[in-house]
Amino acid sequence: MIHQFDTVIIGSGLAGLRAAIEAAKYGSVAVLTKLFPTRSHSTSAQGGIGAALGNEEPDSPEWHLYDTVKGSDYLGDQDAIEIMCEDAIRTIVELEHLGVPFSRTTEGKIAQRRFGGHTRNFGEAPVRRACYSADRTGHAVLSALYEQCKPLGINFFSEFHVLDIVIENNKCHGVIALQIENGEIHVFNAKSTLVASGGYGKVFKTTSNAFASTGDCLSILFNAGLPLEDMEFFQFHPTGLYGLGILITEGVRGEGGVLINVQSERFMERYAPAIKDLAPRDMASRAIMTEIKEGRGIDGKDYVHLDLTRIPNQVLSERFPEITTFCKIYMGIDPSEKPIPVLPTAHYAMGGIPTDADGRVLNDEKAGVIKGLYAAGECACVSVHGANRLGCNSLLDTVVFGRRAGIAMAGENKNAERGNIHRDAIDNAASLIDLTIKRKGDQRIGDVRSELQTDMMDLCSVFRNEQGLKELVSKISIIEDKAEHITLKDKSKIFNTELLDAIEFGHLINLSKVIASSALQREESRGAHFRDDFPQRDDADWLKHTFAFKKERVVEFKHKPVKITKFQPEERKY
Ligand SMILES: Cc1cc2nc3c(=O)[nH]c(=O)nc-3n(C[C@H](O)[C@H](O)[C@H](O)COP(=O)(O)OP(=O)(O)OC[C@H]3O[C@@H](n4cnc5c(N)ncnc54)[C@H](O)[C@@H]3O)c2cc1C
Numbered sequence: 001m002i003h004q005f006d007t008v009i010i011g012s013g014l015a016g017l018r019a020a021i022e023a024a025k026y027g028s029v030a031v032l033t034k035l036f037p038t039r040s041h042s043t044s045a046q047g048g049i050g051a052a053l054g055n056e057e058p059d060s061p062e063w064h065l066y067d068t069v070k071g072s073d074y075l076g077d078q079d080a081i082e083i084m085c086e087d088a089i090r091t092i093v094e095l096e097h098l099g100v101p102f103s104r105t106t107e108g109k110i111a112q113r114r115f116g117g118h119t120r121n122f123g124e125a126p127v128r129r130a131c132y133s134a135d136r137t138g139h140a141v142l143s144a145l146y147e148q149c150k151p152l153g154i155n156f157f158s159e160f161h162v163l164d165i166v167i168e169n170n171k172c173h174g175v176i177a178l179q180i181e182n183g184e185i186h187v188f189n190a191k192s193t194l195v196a197s198g199g200y201g202k203v204f205k206t207t208s209n210a211f212a213s214t215g216d217c218l219s220i221l222f223n224a225g226l227p228l229e230d231m232e233f234f235q236f237h238p239t240g241l242y243g244l245g246i247l248i249t250e251g252v253r254g255e256g257g258v259l260i261n262v263q264s265e266r267f268m269e270r271y272a273p274a275i276k277d278l279a280p281r282d283m284a285s286r287a288i289m290t291e292i293k294e295g296r297g298i299d300g301k302d303y304v305h306l307d308l309t310r311i312p313n314q315v316l317s318e319r320f321p322e323i324t325t326f327c328k329i330y331m332g333i334d335p336s337e338k339p340i341p342v343l344p345t346a347h348y349a350m351g352g353i354p355t356d357a358d359g360r361v362l363n364d365e366k367a368g369v370i371k372g373l374y375a376a377g378e379c380a381c382v383s384v385h386g387a388n389r390l391g392c393n394s395l396l397d398t399v400v401f402g403r404r405a406g407i408a409m410a411g412e413n414k415n416a417e418r419g420n421i422h423r424d425a426i427d428n429a430a431s432l433i434d435l436t437i438k439r440k441g442d443q444r445i446g447d448v449r450s451e452l453q454t455d456m457m458d459l460c461s462v463f464r465n466e467q468g469l470k471e472l473v474s475k476i477s478i479i480e481d482k483a484e485h486i487t488l489k490d491k492s493k494i495f496n497t498e499l500l501d502a503i504e505f506g507h508l509i510n511l512s513k514v515i516a517s518s519a520l521q522r523e524e525s526r527g528a529h530f531r532d533d534f535p536q537r538d539d540a541d542w543l544k545h546t547f548a549f550k551k552e553r554v555v556e557f558k559h560k561p562v563k564i565t566k567f568q569p570e571e572r573k574y
Pocket of ligand 1: 010011012013014015016032033034035037040041042043044045046047048049050137138160161162163196197198199208209210212215216217247249347348376377378379391392393394395396398
């Protein structure tokens with residue numbers, strides 16, 4: 001079936017919906033999602049969205065800018081970060097007017113709480129900057145945006161799995177997707193296409209991410225010859241529930257929760273004397289892993305405790321109902337009575353599809369763009385998070401840059417011709433499905449996928465080194481060959497989730513290779529990328545973005561300078 005739209009958006013998370021609302025003011029919009037729209041991972045965001053409103057204590061966008069630059073370990077592009085921090089206040093007011101039920105102060109203002117790395121007066125002490133809706137902030141914002149989309153006549157294609165994004169002669173013509181319900185192929189011709197397909201935490205064994213976070217569209221664009229930026233930087237959140245990876249928001253440490261080791265020591269005081277448990281995530285994750293490595297895990301095991309018993313019961317139940325329930329259901333622990341076992345969990349992709357500040361996708365490291373192709377949200381790299389994202393800056397990134405991409409697409413559409421996807425591309429997508437279903441061999445997806453996720457976790461997580469990364473690259477190559485021999489039990493085309501798993505697994509392998517190779521080439525430590533064999537940050541050689549390109553079965557690299565405006569790199573102390 002062939003559809004014609006002015007704008008096609010892949011993804012119904014915050015980035016996709018915010019862009020859709022803008023683009024729909026000027027033309028027809030289709031939103032494609034492989035899930036039901038409000039089940040996108042954005043719905044699980046707990047802790048908050050950052051903006052220097054100063055509702056609870058003095059704050060300023062400039063302090064927010066400074067914290068984000070420093071948090072990024074100076075790899076974030078400061079012009080883009082400035083846009084985000086300056087636009088944050090307007091954004092929160094706009095979200096409130098769109099219907100987001102933010103939690104309130106006693107005076108009725110939007111309440112704000114502390115989050116890691118957010119400080120007053122250029123690093124002096126933690127500041128209350130995260131606006132929140134209890135611990136269901138993502139759900140509140142996503143539901144409000146979805147309600148706004150309906151009256152605007154935005155067309156939702158739920159449970160449509162994108163198989164290809166078609167680019168010819170440096171112009172994007174639209175998208176080819178599989179309707180999951182019946183296995184039909186649909187073609188969406190468009191003047192402009194936005195990729196807002198979220199993260200790819202499923203490359204790792206332990207992750208806070210949803211099952212759908214498999215990075216399909218990044219992998220599709222990489223295969224089409226486009227670059228991926230800064231893929232070595234993957235954030236591990238310090239507090240995942242032990243053994244499960246389910247997230248416990250940093251917001252609890254903002255309200256007085258602390259990390260403790262086997263000696264009941266509040267160990268973050270040693271690692272970040274000024275802001276302690278509110279150190280940025282890369283530092284807190286490394287601190288936890290170091291405590292465990294040095295034998296101070298709880299009962300000799302590989303976890304530490306997150307103690308929330310110090311938070312008054314009323315605060316815990318009013319502001320953190322969701323995570324209190326998680327602890328009770330999944331761990332059998334009431335966090336108001338006992339500390340919770342936690343371990344870092346793969347959480348957020350700083351790297352992604354390179355874009356300019358209006359979401360235009362770059363086709364090289366020199367700012368060339370693809371006509372009609374945009375990206376926003378976690379899949380994109382603007383880059384506002386650099387080597388390490390601060391908590392509550394991602395929700396902000398999705399809505400600020402989602403909106404900007406929506407406006408830019410509407411502008412480009414005025415003078416653009418609609419693309420026309422050729423028969424060859426449609427036949428290729430159809431044959432990918434047929435070949436995957438018919439493939440014969442002795443491998444099962446579940447086994448090979450766990451092998452990949454375990455290898456990524458063991459060799460490419462919080463600590464990395466040359467030997468481990470080289471081993472990982474060759475292991476991924478073996479897994480790539482094994483994947484050629486995966487057989488599906490389900491041969492039908494009706495709601496075949498095994499088929500979708502197989503397609504997604506191909507993308508996970510592809511992205512793992514890019515992450516591991518990018519980590520191997522960067523011979524320094526910066527933000528979330530820590531190399532035991534190069535433990536220092538090296539600004540002389542590495543204050544630059546990585547651009548990874550596909551070259552047959554290997555990855556090739558180019559680099560791009562970091563945009564520095566106000567803040568020169570300094571030693572990162574907290
Ligand atoms: C547990 C958790 C808690 C978090 N808490 C916070 C927080 O408190 N504050 C904060 O700032 N950030 C937080 N984050 C990060 C933040 O929530 C995400 O980075 C952000 O919501 C991503 O939004 P998005 O719009 O880019 O994508 P998502 O919300 O992930 O949506 C991706 C969309 O793409 C679609 N899609 C993907 N592939 C395909 C395909 N092949 N075909 C069709 N559709 C496809 C999916 O169906 C989905 O609709 C949290 C993340 C997690 C995992």
